[in-house]
Structure formats: structure tokens, C-alpha cells
Amino acid sequence: MKKINLVFENEAGTKTEVMEFDLYDHPTVDKVCQLLELTKDTSRLAGRIDVRRRHDGATTLSYAQELNQVIDQINELDEDCQIPSTLLLDLNIAPHEQVDKLNRLHEIFQLYSEKYGTHVNETQSLLERVNILVHLMEAAPVEIDQVFVVAKQSGAIPRSFDIDMTDEDHMLRMPHALWGVLEMDYATIGKDIGACYWTDDSDLIIRGEHRQQLKLTPGVAVNFMVGPDHAPTPKMDNDKISEFYTWCESKNLGNYIDYTSPEYRLGRLRLGQITKDYTMSDILDLSLYFPHIKEIVVL
Numbered sequence: 058m059k060k061i062n063l064v065f066e067n068e069a070g071t072k073t074e075v076m077e078f079d080l081y082d083h084p085t086v087d088k089v090c091q092l093l094e095l096t097k098d099t100s101r102l103a104g105r106i107d108v109r110r111r112h113d114g115a116t117t118l119s120y121a122q123e124l125n126q127v128i129d130q131i132n133e134l135d136e137d138c139q140i141p142s143t144l145l146l147d148l149n150i151a152p153h154e155q156v157d158k159l160n161r162l163h164e165i166f167q168l169y170s171e172k173y174g175t176h177v178n179e180t181q182s183l184l185e186r187v188n189i190l191v192h193l194m195e196a197a198p199v200e201i202d203q204v205f206v207v208a209k210q211s212g213a214i215p216r217s218f219d220i221d222m223t224d225e226d227h228m229l230r231m232p233h234a235l236w237g238v239l240e241m242d243y244a245t246i247g248k249d250i251g252a253c254y255w256t257d258d259s260d261l262i263i264r265g266e267h268r269q270q271l272k273l274t275p276g277v278a279v280n281f282m283v284g285p286d287h288a289p290t291p292k293m294d295n296d297k298i299s300e301f302y303t304w305c306e307s308k309n310l311g312n313y314i315d316y317t318s319p320e321y322r323l324g325r326l327r328l329g330q331i332t333k334d335y336t337m338s339d340i341l342d343l344s345l346y347f348p349h350i351k352e353i354v355v356l
Contacts, residue, residue, distance in 0.1 A: 058082070059090060061239060061277065061329060062354040063208060065347035074347045078239040078279075080329035085226045089241055089273055089328060090355045092218060093210065096275040097353070100212030104350030109193060109203040110341065117153075117194050121146040124162075124190045127183050136180040138169055152194035159195045160258045162187055164266065167247040175246075195256050201283055204340045208350045209242050209276025220273040227319035229326050232297040235280055235287040237331035242276030245269070250316060251323045254301050259308035269320050277328065277353060281340045288330075298323055 059080040066073050080086050125148075128140045144158050152159065166184040173181060214220060233251070234240065243249075247268030253261055261267055301323040305316040314321060335343075 059086070060332075060356040061090070061093075062352075062356060063206065063277070063279075063350060064352040064354060065343060066349045066351040067347050068349070070349075072347070073351060074343055076279075076343075077332045078329040079332050080239075081327065083229060085229045085326065086328050088226070089275075089326070092214070092220065092273055092275045093353055093355050095215055095218060096210045096212050100210035100275065102208060102350065102352065103211050104208045105206070106344050106348060106350065107189065107193065107203075107205040107207075108341070108344050109201065111202045117151065118148065120190050120194050121148055121152045124152075124187060124194075127186050127190070128162075131180055131183050131187075134180050134183075136178055137173075138165070138180050138184070140165060156195065156256055156258070159191045160256055160261065163191050163248060164261065166191075167266070167268070170246045202337045202341060203283070204281045204344050205278070206280075206344075206350065207242055207276065207278045208353050209244060209274065210353065212275075214275070222271055222273060222320070224319040226273065226326065227322050230322040230324040231294050231327050232289065232301075232324040233280070234289045234325075234327070235282040236285055237281065237288055237335070238279065239328045239330065240278050240280075240325040241328060242274055242278045243270055243325065244272075244274035244276055250305070250310070250314070250321050251301070254304050254323065257304075259310065262308075262310055263313055265313070267314075270326075271320065278325070279331070281335070281337065284337045285334065 061078045061080060063076045063078075064073050065076065080090070125145045128145060132139055140162070144161055146152055146155055146158060166188040169184055170181060175181060175185075233255075245268050247266070248256075248258065248261060249269045250262055250267050253259060253267060302316070305311070310316050
């Protein structure tokens with residue numbers, strides 16, 4: 058059986074910790090592994106660990122305050138981006154209840170990045186932070202423990218390797234897992250219709266501004282929310298897919314897209330699942346003592 062190890066490193070760079078995943082036996086998973094191996098020697102690893110703790114000061118209120126501060130910074134720079142003051146979050150209302158503002162802020166990030174590119178100036182970097190803060194706030198109505206890990210190899214992909222996703226590839230997607238499932242990184246600027254479903258953002262689809270993931274990418278992500286009892290089950294997955302189609306029908310999205318097409322399938326491409334029985338406390342400790350991602354290893 059193939060495996061992927063994520064290698065975490067401590068702040069001093071003197072110790073490492075390995076998180077191991079058993080991979081599913083599927084041709085699409087094999088393609089992603091091959092892509093990871095082909096790009097490894099010519100890539101630098103970009104890693105991110107987003108941590109939200111239920112009992113510390115990083116509450117959704119503090120995220121909302123930071124978001125408003127970042128918006129002010131962007132407007133002061135005035136690099137062809139002015140965010141209306143009407144999109145500042147109301148600090149007396151839970152951020153997830155201000156979904157229209159969050160959706161609009163995500164759209165500003167998307168359109169600016171598509172127009173100018175990524176890592177081009179300070180405004181785009183600040184908009185990246187806006188995007189992360191929006192994702193941290195939009196889905197959770199209460200303070201929860203969560204660790205979200207992303208590791209991606211950014212480098213040249215051999216032209217001989219076909220990264221266009223097939224219908225079979227798309228059909229390996231399943232609803233975004235809340236515990237211990239290794240997924241292929243989204244690596245696409247903008248929201249697909251699955252993300253629009255989570256945030257009830259049908260207007261973006263109607264305007265044709267959704268962005269589906271159409272390419273295989275040499276990157277992985279894994280989510281840990283609340284605890285291992287949140288690991289997906291076939292019933293949970295099927296129920297969520299059914300809810301997704303009901304939402305699409307209720308919004309009359311069939312007038313704009315064929316939402317039953319494989320490329321619009323709900324979720325992320327699942328690669329495998331974690332082998333160790335971690336608790337939420339274990340994951341939080343790991344992110345504290347090993348805050349950097351050093352390597353993706355395919356075994």
C-alpha cells in the first residue's frame with residue numbers, strides 16, 4: 058500500500074514529527090503521487106498550518122477585528138483596490154451571520170488576484186490574508202478547535218505529464234472532510250460551486266464567477282475539526298451530497314450550469330486517511346511544537 062508522510066519541523070529546525078496517511082488504491086491517487094514525485098526536486102515547499110483554539114484569544118471576534126484592520130491597510134495602499142467601508146464587519150454581529158460581506162470580500166480577492174497575479178505587490182498579499190480570515194470565520198457559528206494543514210510543491214510541472222482532470226478524477230471528490238482525510242489541495246483562485254453551497258452564495262454562480270478545479274496539483278491538505286468523531290462516514294457523505302443537490306435545485310442553478318456534471322461534484326479529491334488515532338489535543342500540540350511543514354514524502 059502506498060503512503061504519504063507529512064513531515065513537520067520544530068521552530069529551531071532540530072526535530073521532526075511525521076504524520077502518516079494510507080492512500081486509497083485508485084488510479085487518480087496514483088497520478089497525484091506521480092505528480093508529487095516528478096515535481097519534488099524542482100519545487101520549493103509552501104506550507105501553512107491554520108490553528109483555531111476554542112479557549113484562547115484567537116476568537117472569531119479577534120479575526121473580525123484583524124480583517125477590518127487589513128481592509129484599512131489595503132485602502133491606504135491604494136494599489137488599484139479600494140474596499141468599500143460597507144464591507145467592514147460589524148463587531149457586534151457574529152461574522153458567519155454576515156455572509157454577504159464575507160462573500161463579497163472573497164470575490165474582491167479572487168478578481169484582483171486573477172487580474173494582477175499572486176505575490177505581485179503588498180495589496181495582493183494582504184488580500185491573501187483577507188481570504189484566509191474569511192475562510193476561518195465563514196463556516197463556524199461557535200468557537201471550536203480546528204487545525205487545517207496545507208502543503209504544496211510549487212515548481213515546474215513536466216509538459217509530458219497530463220494534469221487535466223478527467224471525469225474519473227472528478228468522481229473521486231467527496232464532501233470536504235472534517236477529520237483526518239488527506240485531500241488534494243484546491244490550488245485554484247476563487248470558489249467552486251461546492252464552496253458556494255457552504256456559504257449559500259448562489260449569486261456568484263449565476264454571475265458565472267465560480268472557479269472549478271480542473272487540474273491535478275502537487276499539493277495536499279488535511280483538516281482536523283473538533284475531534285475524531287467528526288471523521289466522515291458513507292452516510293454523512295451521501296447525506297451531504299443529497300443536501301448539495303437539493304440546494305442547487307432550490308436556487309434554480311440548472312438554468313446556468315449542469316450541476317450533476319462530474320466537474321461540479323461536491324468536495325475535494327480524497328487521497329487517503331490518517332493512520333494514527335490522534336485526539337484534538339494531540340493535533341493542537343503537534344501544531345504548537347512543530348509549526349512548520351518540511352516535506353511531503355511519497356512511500
